[in-house]
Amino acid sequence: MSVAFQDTQRILTRDELFDTEARASAWLARTPDASVRYGLLADNGISWALVDRALHRSSFVNVPLPRHFSETQLAHVVEDAALDRIITDDPDKLNRLPGEWQRIDDDILGLQCWARSVVSQQRRSISPAASKITYTSGSTGNPKGVCLSRASMDSVVNSLVGVLQPLAVSRHLSLLPLSTLLDNLVSVEVAPALGATVLLPSLSETGIGYGGIDIQRMLACIDRYSPESLLLVPELLRVLVASVAKGWRAPANLKFIAVGGASVSAELLTAAHAVGLPAYEGYGLSECASVVALNSPAAALKGSVGRVLPHARIRIDAAGEIHVRGATMSGYLGNDEQTQTEVATGDLGFIDADGFLHVRGRRKNLLITSLGRNVSPEWVERELLASDSISQAVVFGEAKPFLSCLIYPTSPTVSAADLDAAIDAANRRLPDYAQVRRWALLPQPLRLVDGTVTANGRTRRDVVFSRYQNLIEDLYVDAIAS
Numbered sequence: 001m002s003v004a005f006q007d008t009q010r011i012l013t014r015d016e017l018f019d020t021e022a023r024a025s026a027w028l029a030r031t032p033d034a035s036v037r038y039g040l041l042a043d044n045g046i047s048w049a050l051v052d053r054a055l056h057r058s059s060f061v062n063v064p065l066p067r068h069f070s071e072t073q074l075a076h077v078v079e080d081a082a083l084d085r086i087i088t089d090d091p092d093k094l095n096r097l098p099g100e101w102q103r104i105d106d107d108i109l110g111l112q113c114w115a116r117s118v119v120s121q122q123r124r125s126i127s128p129a130a131s132k133i134t135y136t137s138g139s140t141g142n143p144k145g146v147c148l149s150r151a152s153m154d155s156v157v158n159s160l161v162g163v164l165q166p167l168a169v170s171r172h173l174s175l176l177p178l179s180t181l182l183d184n185l186v187s188v189e190v191a192p193a194l195g196a197t198v199l200l201p202s203l204s205e206t207g208i209g210y211g212g213i214d215i216q217r218m219l220a221c222i223d224r225y226s227p228e229s230l231l232l233v234p235e236l237l238r239v240l241v242a243s244v245a246k247g248w249r250a251p252a253n254l255k256f257i258a259v260g261g262a263s264v265s266a267e268l269l270t271a272a273h274a275v276g277l278p279a280y281e282g283y284g285l286s287e288c289a290s291v292v293a294l295n296s297p298a299a300a301l302k303g304s305v306g307r308v309l310p311h312a313r314i315r316i317d318a319a320g321e322i323h324v325r326g327a328t329m330s331g332y333l334g335n336d337e338q339t340q341t342e343v344a345t346g347d348l349g350f351i352d353a354d355g356f357l358h359v360r361g362r363r364k365n366l367l368i369t370s371l372g373r374n375v376s377p378e379w380v381e382r383e384l385l386a387s388d389s390i391s392q393a394v395v396f397g398e399a400k401p402f403l404s405c406l407i408y409p410t411s412p413t414v415s416a417a418d419l420d421a422a423i424d425a426a427n428r429r430l431p432d433y434a435q436v437r438r439w440a441l442l443p444q445p446l447r448l449v450d451g452t453v454t455a456n457g458r459t460r461r462d463v464v465f466s467r468y469q470n471l472i473e474d475l476y477v478d479a480i481a482s
Helices: 014-029 046-056 071-080 091-096 150-167 181-193 215-225 234-245 266-274 377-384 416-428 461-467 469-481
Strands: 003-007 011-013 037-041 061-064 085-088 101-108 111-116 130-136 144-149 171-173 197-200 229-232 256-259 279-285 290-294 306-308 313-316 321-325 342-351 356-362 390-396 403-409 436-441
Touching: 003 014, 003 046, 011 014, 014 046, 014 101, 037 046, 037 071, 046 061, 046 130, 046 181, 046 197, 071 091, 085 091, 085 101, 091 101, 091 111, 130 150, 144 150, 150 181, 150 290, 171 181, 171 215, 181 197, 181 229, 181 290, 215 234, 229 234, 234 256, 234 266, 266 279, 279 306, 290 356, 313 342, 356 377, 377 390, 377 403, 377 416, 390 461, 403 416, 403 469, 416 436, 436 469, 461 469
Parallel strands: 003 197, 037 061, 037 085, 061 130, 171 197, 171 229, 229 256, 256 279, 403 436
Antiparallel strands: 003 011, 085 111, 101 111, 130 144, 279 290, 290 306, 306 356, 313 321, 321 342, 342 356, 390 403
8 A cells, every 4th residue: 555654653645644634634624713813833754744734735834843943033933923822742842932821632643732812912013924933043143034924935846846746756765854845846746746665763763953963864764755855955965975985875776865955066976876865956945835947857967956846937137146936925924025926046157058956155155355356255165175185164354364164074084185175176266366275173163053154054254263363363363473
């Protein structure tokens, strides 16, 4: 019998899926007020996926609550979205959230539903079209709510189904938190539409957390479930490539690994393919309901983020910034006036003659050296991260005579000489004005828990600069003195 979902505890066949979703929809239909706003706070698993699917098909607003958010961030989201109810597997967390919570149901597909007795009267406005509010970690640390319509999300899902259908994937493994919009859409909507069995182990079984990775647990999880497709952020792909070099073998049936969330170096993709990991880079952002472009086995170009998906339209303005039409947001929560048919992404790029989109970095991150040369730090960092000695790199050089960087190695055994060699190799691929002249070691890795990276793995440059400003400035003082 065909299996729709499988998690750490159970399986759900396609026949059972139809009946279970009907029960969930019937339960939601008993909600007394159409304006009720639901939060979903639970571990990865069948219950999370089914509740999310039911809410997606309902008239209620759904706010996935990332388990990795701090108590302060969760409290901000609860108040910001004025949540009335939370469906959860961790009711103890509600005791530390704003308001008084009362349990109203013990079995919403294996989860509990709790209602808040008093909700702020200052309810921030939500676009009538909004079906889901996905929270992204902004540069200030207070997450920002992106309102998405069902139509926008469905258009992305339909595009991905069309592009991925020829792969005939039968088993998809979800490793990332389902509260992440990209994994939410791919694992909960796209993979089932492709007829694949969706494998949803708990996050403890995957070994992946935003505070760190249990590599052996992650590898054991992949071995156990033997997937044909995966969705990864670049750092996880780097871990798999390194693991193969140490003797781990990827499942022989693995057909497709989508990589996104942050920039991916062409060298990392080449290394992945060389060891049998079929990795393909994509591009998207929450304000555009996730994926905008994707490489695939049928159409791939290393160094690009793929061809633009059918639902999206791209415009490059005079400054080189990428603008997207198609599945755009219904505004930020409380700022419906920002709703527009086109999103300025803040990313610099171009489309080549074959229709592949290339992203060259963030417009706001563009460095202008004291010699007047414009440099995208992401470009230089991609070259640095091509080395198997460098795990993290952050490039600086605004108003300075040359570029410098902070580096964290891939292991404690990597020496200063190894890092010098890695930087020399990257510099040989870069023009002189974009080469790194000085570097220093980061005292500790950049992590979500200390606010130096976002949930997608993107570096928060302002936070890193503020925290390590003296270390960075010393690189230039030492250089001048010498």
